[in-house]
Structure formats: C-alpha cells, structure tokens
Amino acid sequence: MSVRVVVADDHELVRTGFRMILNAHPDIEAVGEAADGAEAVSVAHRLRPDVVLMDIRMPRMDGLEATRRLAGPGVACPVKVLMLTTFDLDDYVYEALRAGASGFLLKDLRRDDLVNAVRVVAAGEALIAPSITRRLISEFARRPRPPAKTPPPLDSLTAREREVLVLMARGQSNAEIAATLVIGEQTVKTHVSNVLAKLLLRDRVHAVILAYEVGLVRPGTP
Incomplete structure (x- = not known):
C-alpha cells in the first residue's frame, strides 16, 4: 500500500515541488496539502495521512504548534510528522522533537533523501539529518537541560x-x-x-x- 503524505508549507511552489517528487514513486502518494499550520491540522485530521511534511515558519499557526496538536503528548491518535526547514537552529530542533516530530531535515536535502525520509518515518522510525544530530548534542552541551522530574526506570x-x-x-x-x-x-x-x-x-x-x-x-x- 502507498504511504499517504500531506505537504504543509506556506509556499505554493515548494508544495508543488514536494508533491511532484513524492508522486513520482509508486509507493508514495501526496494526498493533500496545507498553506499554514492550522490548515495542516485540519487536513491531517480529515485525511489521516501516514506522514505530514511540516514546515516550521508558517502563518496563522507555525509548524511547531501544529506538530504538538498532531503528535504531541496526550494526542490520542498521533500522526507522524517530518519537519522540513531552511532554518538549522538549535531551539527549532529541540522544540520540534519535544513537540512530537519523528524527524527533522533541512530543505537542501536531495530528492532521494526526501523520499527515503518519508519511507523511514512512515515505517515508525525516527530520522534526523546528521548535521542536526550534532547540533542537538551541541545544544545540550551549551545549555544543559535539568533532569526530568520523574526519571524513567x-x-x-x-x-x-x-x-x-x-x-x-x-x-x-x-x-x-x-x-x-x-x-x-x-x-x-x-x-x-x-x-x-x-x-x-x-x-x-x-x-x-x-x-x-x-x-x-x-x-x-x-
């Protein structure tokens, strides 16, 4: 069965490009798109895709808040979210993952890497670009977070x-x-x-x- 994807980005050309790349593969189908975070939440709830490609900076509701509503703590039926952005910033990476994202990639990735990322996330795995993994670790080194109130066993x-x-x-x-x-x-x-x-x-x-x-x-x- 095809991996069903919703593309959320405030630039129409970006959405069109991603849809063309994904639809060129028989095992992936771009079933919907959204121009802002609020629309992304609405479309995802209606279509129940396997993966939402989510931009971070969008009008009305940004990708971080949209991700929290789709995949964050307490969401009964979470949707897998793959964040795509041009902004390689520490706070964005950390907050996106805390919001429930299953992956975080930069938009300068190759088309084959995008297709592979969708497949990996749809299969239930997590995916972070290697450069972003280093940045995530650097974030902890620069500004360590306090221990969780209730550490796991x-x-x-x-x-x-x-x-x-x-x-x-x-x-x-x-x-x-x-x-x-x-x-x-x-x-x-x-x-x-x-x-x-x-x-x-x-x-x-x-x-x-x-x-x-x-x-x-x-x-x-x-």
Missing part, C-alpha cells in the same frame, strides 16, 4: 542496553553501534527496540533526549 535496562542507549545519545547509527560493540547490526536493532519498549519511548530521537535529560550521558564527555 533505567534499572530495567540490561548493561548492554544501557551501552546501546549511550551510543545512541552520541549520535551513532545502528551500524556504528554494531562496530563499536562488535556485535551484529540486527542485534543492535533488537537492543534499540528493547530500550524503547522498557522506557516507554516512541522512537530513538526521544531516547537520545531522555539520555541527556536524566544525566545518563553528560555533554562534553567522550
């Missing part, structure tokens, strides 16, 4: 799962974690799934944020 993790969580927080991919720990990549995927399940996290992006917030990983340490 990290004791439920095995020693190996804690190792995997730490390496995830360092921005390593599954392949890099496998090489670091000298284990198979499929084994890494199993550990990642266990970490998310035990800590009641939706995806690895939020696992990275949590690892810093509870002090499991400290900014600036090797």
Whole structure:
C-alpha cells in the first residue's frame, strides 16, 4: 500500500515541488496539502495521512504548534510528522522533537533523501539529518537541560542496553553501534527496540533526549 503524505508549507511552489517528487514513486502518494499550520491540522485530521511534511515558519499557526496538536503528548491518535526547514537552529530542533516530530531535515536535502525520509518515518522510525544530530548534542552541551522530574526506570535496562542507549545519545547509527560493540547490526536493532519498549519511548530521537535529560550521558564527555 502507498504511504499517504500531506505537504504543509506556506509556499505554493515548494508544495508543488514536494508533491511532484513524492508522486513520482509508486509507493508514495501526496494526498493533500496545507498553506499554514492550522490548515495542516485540519487536513491531517480529515485525511489521516501516514506522514505530514511540516514546515516550521508558517502563518496563522507555525509548524511547531501544529506538530504538538498532531503528535504531541496526550494526542490520542498521533500522526507522524517530518519537519522540513531552511532554518538549522538549535531551539527549532529541540522544540520540534519535544513537540512530537519523528524527524527533522533541512530543505537542501536531495530528492532521494526526501523520499527515503518519508519511507523511514512512515515505517515508525525516527530520522534526523546528521548535521542536526550534532547540533542537538551541541545544544545540550551549551545549555544543559535539568533532569526530568520523574526519571524513567533505567534499572530495567540490561548493561548492554544501557551501552546501546549511550551510543545512541552520541549520535551513532545502528551500524556504528554494531562496530563499536562488535556485535551484529540486527542485534543492535533488537537492543534499540528493547530500550524503547522498557522506557516507554516512541522512537530513538526521544531516547537520545531522555539520555541527556536524566544525566545518563553528560555533554562534553567522550
């Protein structure tokens, strides 16, 4: 079945371009579009797409607020949101992920990367551009966040799962974690799934944020 996508951007040419790129692939269908955040929420509720491509800066309601209403904490039936922006700013990245976004990419990405990102997010995975992962970690190093009021039960993790969580927080991919720990990549995927399940996290992006917030990983340490 096709991955159904809604494109939300206040520039008509951008929306048209994204739709043309996505519709060129038989497994993806751009089913709707929106010119601002409020319209994005309305269209997404009506069409229930698999993924919403969401710009950040839009009139009436920005992409961050729209994402909170579609995928934020307490949303009964969240929609997967993939943020796309020209603004590589720390606060945008952090707030987008806290709002419930499953991915954050810059608009200067190649068309193949855009298509792959939609597929990855639709499959339930999280995706952040490598440069943005570095910026996210840098944000914690520059302005550390206080620990969460109620830390999750990290004791439920095995020693190996804690190792995997730490390496995830360092921005390593599954392949890099496998090489670091000298284990198979499929084994890494199993550990990642266990970490998310035990800590009641939706995806690895939020696992990275949590690892810093509870002090499991400290900014600036090797």
